[in-house]
Amino acid sequence: MSFDPHLAEIRFGTGLSPRLAPAQSAAALLARLRGPDEAAAAYPIEGWAGFQARLARAAELTEVRKAARNDAEALRAAKKQQNLHNKAARQARADWVVSMALRRAHTPDGFRERLTAFWADHFTVQGKFGIPRRGVAPFTESAIRPHVAGRFADMLIAATTAPMMLHYLDQASSIGPNAPEVKRRGGRAGLNENLAREVMELHTLGAGGPYTQDDVQQLAELLTGLSFTFEEGFVFRPRFAEPGPEVVLGKTYGGAEVPHLAEVTEALEDLARHPATARHLARKLAVHFVSDDPPEALIADMAARYAETGGQLAEVYAVLLDHPAAWTAPLGGNVKPPVDFIGSVLRALDVPAAKMPLGDERGFRIALAAPMQQMGQPWEQPNGPDGWPEADGDWITPQRYAARLQWLTSAPLLLLDEVPDPREVLQSALGPLAPEGLRFAVAAAQTRIEGLALAFAAPAFQRM
């Protein structure tokens, strides 16, 4: 078994398009990934700098409101400004999710979209209140997407120092027990080990990895100082940092007279380089792209390339794409999670941007957000920092499969001017891989919309 252009688009991309030709080899597919990011240019999503300006403006409006507290009219005006600012962020966020879906529908480089989603999930962040609740896509755009074909350590450092991560995993207010800031606050401050634990457990070594509670504690002390403000974004606060050296996995870090960021990045570089990290990431990629239970040889080969290349991710993907295990069981692979399912339907239908609910938050909620919630993937809101589940059985339950069917029988009517012939759609969506029995059933449907629903609800399309 080796590279198959149709299967490659389905398994490693965002599905087959009636308009865009699949890459004909693994090298061509990787060349697209290393090339310019066309989809991002065509369907822009705000990067962190733009989002930071929204946070700064929110902080400013809070001050305006505070200053106005004794003046009823000024207070009303200030509240109104805040509401408008919040509403604009909510609308912008809806558009970013729609743009994410449009990239999937119209990109020549579906692998980049899949990898971006994979790594954004690996480094799951969420906003816990106010404007940061809209910040997941800008985080992804700036801290994840530029690194998906680069060096893992760079992505780890970008994600770990990103304001969204510091906010989500409570790092921004974690203070070393002996740091000067604790004295200033009369002892009412201290360490929070949330980020340190997840960096080891989820982001690098893995839950079964060779670390102890002491390592978590030491890394938490080393991470003190990483913080951010609404006004300036990321800041390193030496006054928050625990003085003295920390020992993580047997190696000593820090201890400089004035604590500085490089002590943290050094530890992150070492964690990225650790053999347990190589295996953890290799296994996770194989599970995500190939099978819930990937063959050991595939994991070992990917981990080996990771180690040889110092964590160059494109090199690891090359091993994956060249491996016979990646091409077994055409259309019998993993179930598409809702984001991939919806993206591949939009792509198969070639839904034009003009029909997507850009600038229409209610339309977005009806056509995408609520259906994804019902399918079990309320977008950007997984249950915890471990992100979305991988097992097929987590996605195809009676209630969640019902939600997919429900969406299929209505959404295409909203998103198209004309319902295409489902026999042709099936042909372009699965190409030569379409099973005969499914062709038969689709041809037997009573109406075009039901024919489409059948084509897309069939396991052959639902799996990848």
Add this chain to the structure above:
Amino acid sequence: MMGNRLNRRDFLWRSALIGCSAAASPLVTPMSFAAAPWENRLVVLILRGALDGLDALRPVGDPDFAALRPDRGAGTGVALDGAWELHPALAPLAPLWRAGELGFVNATSTPYRDKRSHFDGQDILEAGTTGVGQARDGWLNRMLQAVPGIEAETTYSIGRGDMLLTTGAAPVTNWSPDAALSLSPQTERLLVMVTHDDPLFRDALGEALVLSGLVAPGAAGEILQMAEMMEMAEGRAMDGGGTMDPGATQDARKALAEAAKAARGAGGYDALARFASQKLRAEARIATFSINGWDTHAAQHRTLQGPLESLASVLLTLRDELGPAVWGKTAVVAMTEFGRTARLNGTGGSDHGTAGLMIYAGGALRGQQVAGGWPGLAEADLYARRDLLPLSDVRAHAAGVMQGLFGLDRAVLEGQVFPGLDLSGAARLVL
């Protein structure tokens, strides 16, 4: 199958095959609504994220407590007796306590130690094992496997996701109160056909069709009548043209808007509790769902409020919706993956710990007690000098409840349901 074009004869043969080989599908298996093996009811709530037991049920009688938790707003809780105080968000449960229908097991934990990962912790809690990755099914399902005559209607796993707790060989119904499905009979039949060879999809579809009331249990024979399959195979309606009927677009928007509205309503845990009650009043005997949001690493005085309010509301909804007679035969147990640190951390929250609190309620249980013993909060009494020390295996208490409610054999509970368990440590919770 590729390249091997099916002709009509093959197609009919295939349809016939579907008709007789689909016994494994819930759609085809007649679902019996006959009496379940017991009258007692069990509701298992999984509190995901690690509940801070020391804040939910405050050990105000312990001399070391005040120093560990200086910021909790003393005096705002509800005193149960001199030793314990309920978190203010649980105040609505005080009448349950007084009625003997609410109790706690303290200082209890799964056998999981030291790594303090939510995800491993939850896996062990639901798998009912002593370590990670020892079982692919959940303890509630293994309990069902040990009882003959269990039907899918006996046990409901409720909500949008499936739980490891109920995963396994025994039939369990998974459904969410806001799920719905409307398909034309023909589409439904064709779907049955195209999903038939993939058990995951076939079973999910079968269950969805039955649960949304589209298909009567056991109606598959009718669905798969060959004559109808032949009619379908004509492909007759495909030439109707694809121009959009504006009415159809409007209908589609309306349908999706209604679904979106239902989804919003279903966010509330009370809806899950009402749905569970409705099923438990009828044939169901076991129901389970999760309440999330317990991972209070920061500003706990604020972040713990919401989840505790949800929990209180769920317990009261269950009591009210089940009605006195059924509530009297009901046991609700709420379990979490582990406890949290004894000390508050530097950000007014608590980090991952070890022993925690099991909360239980229901007329079938012996309430108004804090069982499980108390290890104390002095630094030398803490586990690893940071966490509440575990005095018992939380699995024993769940096993004890099942033994008391359903009369299960001790050997089954200690061998099959919870491998490696010693049931003698179980608190006496069942009346």
